[in-house]
Amino acid sequence: MLSQTSKKQILQSKNKIKHVMNKGMNQYIALCGGVGGAKLALGLDHVLQQEQLNIVVNTADDFQHLGFYISPDIDTLLYTLSGTNNKEQGWGRADESWNFMAACKTLGIESWFQLGDRDLATHVFRTQGYKQGLTLSEITKKIAQQLQIKSRIIPMSDDPVSTIVNTDIGKLTFQEYFVKHACSPRVSGIEFENIDKATVATEFDNVLNEESLNAIILCPSNPFLSIDPILSLHNVRKRLKDINVPVIVISPIVNGLAMKGPTVKIMQELDMACDVVTIANFYADIADGMIIDNQDAEFIKAIEATGLKTHTDNIIMNTLQDKINLAEAVIGFSKTL
Numbered sequence: 073m074l075s076q077t078s079k080k081q082i083l084q085s086k087n088k089i090k091h092v093m094n095k096g097m098n099q100y101i102a103l104c105g106g107v108g109g110a111k112l113a114l115g116l117d118h119v120l121q122q123e124q125l126n127i128v129v130n131t132a133d134d135f136q137h138l139g140f141y142i143s144p145d146i147d148t149l150l151y152t153l154s155g156t157n158n159k160e161q162g163w164g165r166a167d168e169s170w171n172f173m174a175a176c177k178t179l180g181i182e183s184w185f186q187l188g189d190r191d192l193a194t195h196v197f198r199t200q201g202y203k204q205g206l207t208l209s210e211i212t213k214k215i216a217q218q219l220q221i222k223s224r225i226i227p228m229s230d231d232p233v234s235t236i237v238n239t240d241i242g243k244l245t246f247q248e249y250f251v252k253h254a255c256s257p258r259v260s261g262i263e264f265e266n267i268d269k270a271t272v273a274t275e276f277d278n279v280l281n282e283e284s285l286n287a288i289i290l291c292p293s294n295p296f297l298s299i300d301p302i303l304s305l306h307n308v309r310k311r312l313k314d315i316n317v318p319v320i321v322i323s324p325i326v327n328g329l330a331m332k333g334p335t336v337k338i339m340q341e342l343d344m345a346c347d348v349v350t351i352a353n354f355y356a357d358i359a360d361g362m363i364i365d366n367q368d369a370e371f372i373k374a375i376e377a378t379g380l381k382t383h384t385d386n387i388i389m390n391t392l393q394d395k396i397n398l399a400e401a402v403i404g405f406s407k408t409l
Protein backbone atom coordinates (compact mmCIF):
# COMPACT_ATOMS: atom_id res chain seq x y z
CA MET A 73 0.00 0.00 0.00
CA LEU A 74 1.34 3.44 -0.90
CA SER A 75 1.32 6.02 1.88
CA GLN A 76 -0.59 9.27 1.31
CA THR A 77 2.79 11.11 1.08
CA SER A 78 4.17 8.82 -1.65
CA LYS A 79 0.87 9.04 -3.55
CA LYS A 80 1.13 12.84 -3.39
CA GLN A 81 4.79 12.71 -4.57
CA ILE A 82 3.87 10.48 -7.54
CA LEU A 83 1.00 12.82 -8.44
CA GLN A 84 3.29 15.87 -8.21
CA SER A 85 5.92 14.29 -10.50
CA LYS A 86 3.18 13.17 -12.96
CA ASN A 87 1.93 16.77 -13.00
CA LYS A 88 5.48 18.03 -13.61
CA ILE A 89 5.94 15.66 -16.58
CA LYS A 90 2.60 16.80 -18.03
CA HIS A 91 3.64 20.42 -17.38
CA VAL A 92 6.83 19.93 -19.43
CA MET A 93 4.89 18.08 -22.17
CA ASN A 94 2.54 21.05 -22.57
CA LYS A 95 5.39 23.38 -23.41
CA GLY A 96 5.39 24.46 -27.04
CA MET A 97 1.65 24.04 -27.63
CA ASN A 98 -0.12 27.38 -27.20
CA GLN A 99 -2.32 27.24 -24.16
CA TYR A 100 -5.50 29.12 -23.31
CA ILE A 101 -7.25 29.42 -19.96
CA ALA A 102 -11.01 30.02 -19.76
CA LEU A 103 -12.48 30.89 -16.36
CA CYS A 104 -16.00 29.56 -16.35
CA GLY A 105 -19.20 29.05 -14.35
CA GLY A 106 -22.06 26.82 -15.48
CA VAL A 107 -24.58 27.10 -18.30
CA GLY A 108 -23.74 30.58 -19.76
CA GLY A 109 -19.96 30.12 -19.69
CA ALA A 110 -20.16 26.54 -20.98
CA LYS A 111 -21.62 27.81 -24.27
CA LEU A 112 -18.43 29.74 -25.05
CA ALA A 113 -16.29 26.89 -23.67
CA LEU A 114 -17.95 24.61 -26.25
CA GLY A 115 -17.10 27.07 -29.04
CA LEU A 116 -13.49 27.30 -27.82
CA ASP A 117 -13.31 23.49 -27.56
CA HIS A 118 -14.28 23.30 -31.25
CA VAL A 119 -11.83 25.96 -32.37
CA LEU A 120 -8.74 24.89 -30.36
CA GLN A 121 -6.66 21.72 -30.60
CA GLN A 122 -6.60 18.74 -28.24
CA GLU A 123 -5.51 19.85 -24.72
CA GLN A 124 -4.96 23.49 -25.76
CA LEU A 125 -7.90 24.73 -23.71
CA ASN A 126 -7.81 24.71 -19.92
CA ILE A 127 -11.26 25.43 -18.52
CA VAL A 128 -10.96 26.46 -14.88
CA VAL A 129 -14.38 25.96 -13.34
CA ASN A 130 -16.11 27.51 -10.34
CA THR A 131 -16.63 24.97 -7.56
CA ALA A 132 -18.23 27.29 -4.99
CA ASP A 133 -21.71 26.04 -6.08
CA ASP A 134 -20.71 22.51 -4.98
CA PHE A 135 -22.58 20.88 -2.14
CA GLN A 136 -23.49 17.55 -0.60
CA HIS A 137 -27.05 16.43 -1.19
CA LEU A 138 -28.73 13.12 -0.23
CA GLY A 139 -25.25 11.84 0.60
CA PHE A 140 -23.79 12.67 -2.83
CA TYR A 141 -21.06 15.16 -3.76
CA ILE A 142 -22.49 17.41 -6.47
CA SER A 143 -20.33 19.77 -8.57
CA PRO A 144 -22.95 21.46 -10.77
CA ASP A 145 -20.68 23.66 -12.90
CA ILE A 146 -18.18 20.84 -13.50
CA ASP A 147 -21.09 18.58 -14.47
CA THR A 148 -22.40 21.20 -16.91
CA LEU A 149 -18.96 21.43 -18.56
CA LEU A 150 -18.56 17.64 -18.71
CA TYR A 151 -21.97 17.14 -20.31
CA THR A 152 -21.73 20.15 -22.65
CA LEU A 153 -18.27 19.27 -24.01
CA SER A 154 -19.21 15.62 -24.48
CA GLY A 155 -22.48 16.52 -26.22
CA THR A 156 -24.47 14.61 -23.57
CA ASN A 157 -26.11 17.72 -22.06
CA ASN A 158 -29.79 18.59 -21.95
CA LYS A 159 -29.76 21.48 -24.42
CA GLU A 160 -33.20 22.85 -23.54
CA GLN A 161 -32.71 22.80 -19.78
CA GLY A 162 -29.06 23.92 -19.83
CA TRP A 163 -28.05 21.67 -16.92
CA GLY A 164 -28.25 17.88 -16.57
CA ARG A 165 -28.12 15.16 -19.21
CA ALA A 166 -29.97 14.55 -22.47
CA ASP A 167 -32.46 11.63 -22.65
CA GLU A 168 -32.83 11.78 -18.89
CA SER A 169 -35.35 9.76 -16.88
CA TRP A 170 -36.51 10.61 -13.37
CA ASN A 171 -37.33 7.27 -11.68
CA PHE A 172 -34.95 7.90 -8.76
CA MET A 173 -36.55 11.29 -8.08
CA ALA A 174 -40.07 9.83 -8.28
CA ALA A 175 -39.11 7.07 -5.82
CA CYS A 176 -37.57 9.71 -3.49
CA LYS A 177 -40.86 11.63 -3.51
CA THR A 178 -42.80 8.46 -2.62
CA LEU A 179 -40.57 7.95 0.41
CA GLY A 180 -40.84 11.61 1.43
CA ILE A 181 -37.17 12.31 0.66
CA GLU A 182 -36.58 15.99 -0.18
CA SER A 183 -36.88 16.50 -3.92
CA TRP A 184 -36.32 20.23 -4.58
CA PHE A 185 -32.97 19.47 -6.25
CA GLN A 186 -33.57 17.23 -9.25
CA LEU A 187 -31.16 14.34 -9.79
CA GLY A 188 -31.88 12.49 -13.02
CA ASP A 189 -31.15 8.76 -13.32
CA ARG A 190 -28.24 9.18 -15.74
CA ASP A 191 -26.87 12.22 -13.91
CA LEU A 192 -26.94 10.23 -10.67
CA ALA A 193 -24.15 7.97 -11.97
CA THR A 194 -21.81 11.01 -12.10
CA HIS A 195 -22.55 11.86 -8.46
CA VAL A 196 -22.10 8.24 -7.35
CA PHE A 197 -18.75 8.12 -9.23
CA ARG A 198 -17.60 11.40 -7.64
CA THR A 199 -18.70 10.33 -4.16
CA GLN A 200 -16.89 6.99 -4.49
CA GLY A 201 -13.80 8.85 -5.75
CA TYR A 202 -13.76 11.10 -2.69
CA LYS A 203 -14.18 8.06 -0.43
CA GLN A 204 -11.12 6.48 -2.12
CA GLY A 205 -9.12 9.64 -1.31
CA LEU A 206 -9.04 11.10 -4.84
CA THR A 207 -9.15 14.86 -5.39
CA LEU A 208 -11.89 16.62 -7.36
CA SER A 209 -9.29 17.27 -10.10
CA GLU A 210 -8.50 13.55 -10.38
CA ILE A 211 -12.15 12.51 -10.34
CA THR A 212 -13.05 15.14 -12.97
CA LYS A 213 -10.17 14.01 -15.20
CA LYS A 214 -11.37 10.39 -15.03
CA ILE A 215 -14.92 11.34 -16.03
CA ALA A 216 -13.65 13.63 -18.81
CA GLN A 217 -11.50 10.77 -20.18
CA GLN A 218 -14.48 8.40 -20.16
CA LEU A 219 -16.54 11.02 -22.01
CA GLN A 220 -13.65 11.60 -24.49
CA ILE A 221 -13.43 15.33 -23.88
CA LYS A 222 -10.50 16.98 -25.64
CA SER A 223 -10.08 20.09 -23.45
CA ARG A 224 -8.96 20.04 -19.81
CA ILE A 225 -11.68 20.68 -17.22
CA ILE A 226 -9.95 21.90 -14.07
CA PRO A 227 -11.78 22.62 -10.79
CA MET A 228 -10.64 26.01 -9.45
CA SER A 229 -9.54 24.28 -6.22
CA ASP A 230 -9.48 20.83 -4.68
CA ASP A 231 -10.48 22.34 -1.34
CA PRO A 232 -14.15 22.98 -0.46
CA VAL A 233 -15.40 26.55 -0.95
CA SER A 234 -19.09 27.46 -0.60
CA THR A 235 -20.96 30.48 -1.88
CA ILE A 236 -23.27 31.91 0.76
CA VAL A 237 -25.89 34.37 -0.44
CA ASN A 238 -27.06 36.94 2.13
CA THR A 239 -30.73 37.63 1.45
CA ASP A 240 -33.85 39.18 2.95
CA ILE A 241 -34.86 35.70 4.19
CA GLY A 242 -31.43 35.01 5.72
CA LYS A 243 -28.20 33.34 4.65
CA LEU A 244 -28.67 30.71 1.96
CA THR A 245 -26.26 28.25 0.39
CA PHE A 246 -25.99 28.80 -3.36
CA GLN A 247 -28.25 25.90 -4.40
CA GLU A 248 -30.85 26.90 -1.80
CA TYR A 249 -30.86 30.41 -3.28
CA PHE A 250 -30.69 29.33 -6.92
CA VAL A 251 -32.87 26.21 -7.05
CA LYS A 252 -34.93 25.91 -3.84
CA HIS A 253 -35.94 29.59 -3.84
CA ALA A 254 -35.56 30.11 -7.63
CA CYS A 255 -33.42 33.28 -7.07
CA SER A 256 -36.45 35.12 -5.68
CA PRO A 257 -35.01 36.38 -2.33
CA ARG A 258 -33.47 39.86 -2.40
CA VAL A 259 -29.66 39.67 -2.31
CA SER A 260 -27.70 41.98 0.02
CA GLY A 261 -24.27 40.35 -0.27
CA ILE A 262 -22.28 37.30 -1.36
CA GLU A 263 -19.61 35.46 0.65
CA PHE A 264 -17.31 32.58 -0.22
CA GLU A 265 -16.98 30.35 2.83
CA ASN A 266 -13.50 28.78 3.33
CA ILE A 267 -11.97 30.83 0.48
CA ASP A 268 -9.03 31.81 2.72
CA LYS A 269 -8.20 28.16 3.43
CA ALA A 270 -8.44 26.99 -0.20
CA THR A 271 -5.48 26.77 -2.57
CA VAL A 272 -5.70 26.86 -6.37
CA ALA A 273 -5.75 23.43 -8.02
CA THR A 274 -2.25 22.28 -9.11
CA GLU A 275 -3.16 22.19 -12.81
CA PHE A 276 -4.57 25.72 -12.63
CA ASP A 277 -1.39 26.88 -10.92
CA ASN A 278 0.78 25.11 -13.54
CA VAL A 279 -1.00 26.55 -16.54
CA LEU A 280 -0.86 30.08 -15.07
CA ASN A 281 2.94 29.65 -15.02
CA GLU A 282 3.04 28.08 -18.48
CA GLU A 283 5.43 29.85 -20.89
CA SER A 284 3.24 28.92 -23.84
CA LEU A 285 0.13 30.52 -22.29
CA ASN A 286 -1.48 32.73 -24.97
CA ALA A 287 -4.49 34.32 -23.30
CA ILE A 288 -6.92 34.14 -20.39
CA ILE A 289 -10.61 34.29 -21.25
CA LEU A 290 -13.28 35.28 -18.72
CA CYS A 291 -16.39 33.50 -20.01
CA PRO A 292 -19.80 35.25 -20.02
CA SER A 293 -20.68 33.69 -16.65
CA ASN A 294 -22.11 35.57 -13.68
CA PRO A 295 -19.17 37.79 -12.56
CA PHE A 296 -20.27 37.86 -8.89
CA LEU A 297 -21.40 34.26 -8.39
CA SER A 298 -19.29 32.28 -10.86
CA ILE A 299 -16.07 34.14 -11.74
CA ASP A 300 -15.48 35.99 -8.46
CA PRO A 301 -14.99 32.75 -6.44
CA ILE A 302 -12.11 31.86 -8.81
CA LEU A 303 -10.61 35.37 -8.64
CA SER A 304 -10.97 35.38 -4.84
CA LEU A 305 -8.72 32.34 -4.37
CA HIS A 306 -5.39 33.29 -2.81
CA ASN A 307 -3.37 35.51 -5.17
CA VAL A 308 -5.39 34.72 -8.33
CA ARG A 309 -6.63 38.27 -8.92
CA LYS A 310 -3.09 39.62 -8.43
CA ARG A 311 -1.58 36.95 -10.71
CA LEU A 312 -4.03 37.84 -13.49
CA LYS A 313 -3.23 41.52 -13.00
CA ASP A 314 0.52 40.91 -13.27
CA ILE A 315 0.41 38.23 -15.98
CA ASN A 316 2.11 38.87 -19.27
CA VAL A 317 -0.68 37.61 -21.56
CA PRO A 318 -3.95 39.28 -22.59
CA VAL A 319 -6.96 38.81 -20.32
CA ILE A 320 -10.25 39.10 -22.23
CA VAL A 321 -13.75 39.48 -20.78
CA ILE A 322 -16.86 38.47 -22.69
CA SER A 323 -19.81 40.44 -21.37
CA PRO A 324 -22.53 38.35 -19.69
CA ILE A 325 -24.93 41.26 -20.33
CA VAL A 326 -26.49 42.30 -23.64
CA ASN A 327 -28.62 45.42 -23.88
CA GLY A 328 -29.16 45.52 -20.10
CA LEU A 329 -30.29 41.87 -19.90
CA ALA A 330 -28.34 38.87 -18.59
CA MET A 331 -27.62 36.15 -21.13
CA LYS A 332 -28.45 33.58 -18.43
CA GLY A 333 -29.47 33.52 -14.78
CA PRO A 334 -29.87 36.17 -12.10
CA THR A 335 -26.94 38.50 -12.97
CA VAL A 336 -29.07 41.59 -13.67
CA LYS A 337 -31.47 40.94 -10.77
CA ILE A 338 -28.53 40.72 -8.36
CA MET A 339 -26.92 43.86 -9.84
CA GLN A 340 -30.18 45.78 -9.28
CA GLU A 341 -30.44 44.52 -5.70
CA LEU A 342 -26.83 45.53 -5.03
CA ASP A 343 -27.55 49.02 -6.47
CA MET A 344 -25.31 48.60 -9.50
CA ALA A 345 -26.08 50.01 -12.96
CA CYS A 346 -27.14 47.06 -15.15
CA ASP A 347 -24.92 47.66 -18.13
CA VAL A 348 -21.67 46.53 -19.68
CA VAL A 349 -19.74 49.41 -18.07
CA THR A 350 -20.36 47.95 -14.59
CA ILE A 351 -18.95 44.65 -15.86
CA ALA A 352 -15.94 46.48 -17.34
CA ASN A 353 -15.29 48.22 -14.01
CA PHE A 354 -15.54 44.90 -12.14
CA TYR A 355 -12.73 43.44 -14.28
CA ALA A 356 -10.79 46.64 -15.12
CA ASP A 357 -7.79 45.84 -12.87
CA ILE A 358 -7.13 42.45 -14.48
CA ALA A 359 -8.50 42.59 -18.04
CA ASP A 360 -6.99 44.06 -21.19
CA GLY A 361 -9.94 43.73 -23.52
CA MET A 362 -13.69 43.23 -23.49
CA ILE A 363 -16.05 41.81 -26.10
CA ILE A 364 -19.53 43.31 -26.04
CA ASP A 365 -22.55 42.77 -28.24
CA ASN A 366 -23.16 45.01 -31.28
CA GLN A 367 -26.28 46.26 -29.45
CA ASP A 368 -24.05 47.79 -26.74
CA ALA A 369 -21.78 49.76 -29.09
CA GLU A 370 -22.89 53.02 -27.43
CA PHE A 371 -20.85 52.01 -24.34
CA ILE A 372 -17.49 51.62 -26.14
CA LYS A 373 -16.17 55.02 -25.00
CA ALA A 374 -17.16 54.44 -21.37
CA ILE A 375 -15.57 50.96 -21.38
CA GLU A 376 -12.36 52.25 -22.97
CA ALA A 377 -12.23 54.94 -20.25
CA THR A 378 -11.72 52.06 -17.75
CA GLY A 379 -8.58 51.09 -19.70
CA LEU A 380 -10.03 48.12 -21.62
CA LYS A 381 -9.89 47.79 -25.41
CA THR A 382 -13.22 46.76 -26.92
CA HIS A 383 -14.43 44.53 -29.72
CA THR A 384 -18.10 44.39 -30.74
CA ASP A 385 -19.71 41.29 -32.18
CA ASN A 386 -22.80 39.11 -31.94
CA ILE A 387 -22.24 37.53 -28.52
CA ILE A 388 -25.64 35.83 -28.14
CA MET A 389 -24.96 32.12 -28.60
CA ASN A 390 -28.06 30.26 -29.73
CA THR A 391 -26.54 27.84 -32.22
CA LEU A 392 -23.28 25.88 -32.28
CA GLN A 393 -22.13 28.14 -35.13
CA ASP A 394 -22.73 31.23 -32.89
CA LYS A 395 -20.49 29.61 -30.25
CA ILE A 396 -17.76 28.82 -32.77
CA ASN A 397 -17.96 32.33 -34.29
CA LEU A 398 -17.62 33.96 -30.87
CA ALA A 399 -14.74 31.64 -29.94
CA GLU A 400 -12.93 32.61 -33.15
CA ALA A 401 -13.57 36.30 -32.40
CA VAL A 402 -12.15 35.86 -28.88
CA ILE A 403 -8.95 34.19 -30.17
CA GLY A 404 -8.61 36.79 -32.95
CA PHE A 405 -9.15 39.70 -30.52
CA SER A 406 -6.59 38.24 -28.07
CA LYS A 407 -3.95 38.40 -30.79
CA THR A 408 -4.49 42.16 -31.19
CA LEU A 409 -3.96 42.95 -27.49
Ligand code: FO1
Nearest residue numbers: 106107133143144145147163184185186251
Ligand atom coordinates in the same frame (compact mmCIF):
# COMPACT_ATOMS: atom_id res chain seq x y z
N1 FO1 B 1 -30.71 23.52 -11.61
C1 FO1 B 1 -32.01 23.77 -11.38
O1 FO1 B 1 -32.49 24.87 -11.70
N2 FO1 B 1 -32.81 22.81 -10.77
C2 FO1 B 1 -32.35 21.59 -10.41
O2 FO1 B 1 -33.07 20.78 -9.86
C3 FO1 B 1 -30.95 21.31 -10.69
C4 FO1 B 1 -30.40 20.07 -10.42
C5 FO1 B 1 -29.04 19.83 -10.76
C6 FO1 B 1 -28.47 18.58 -10.55
C7 FO1 B 1 -27.16 18.35 -10.87
C8 FO1 B 1 -26.39 19.35 -11.44
O3 FO1 B 1 -25.12 19.12 -11.76
C9 FO1 B 1 -26.94 20.61 -11.66
C10 FO1 B 1 -28.27 20.87 -11.34
N3 FO1 B 1 -28.85 22.10 -11.58
C11 FO1 B 1 -30.16 22.32 -11.30
C12 FO1 B 1 -28.05 23.19 -12.13
C13 FO1 B 1 -27.34 24.04 -11.07
O4 FO1 B 1 -28.05 24.27 -9.92
C14 FO1 B 1 -26.97 25.43 -11.62
O5 FO1 B 1 -27.01 25.50 -13.00
C15 FO1 B 1 -25.60 25.88 -11.28
O6 FO1 B 1 -25.19 25.64 -9.98
C16 FO1 B 1 -25.42 27.37 -11.62
O7 FO1 B 1 -24.32 27.48 -12.39
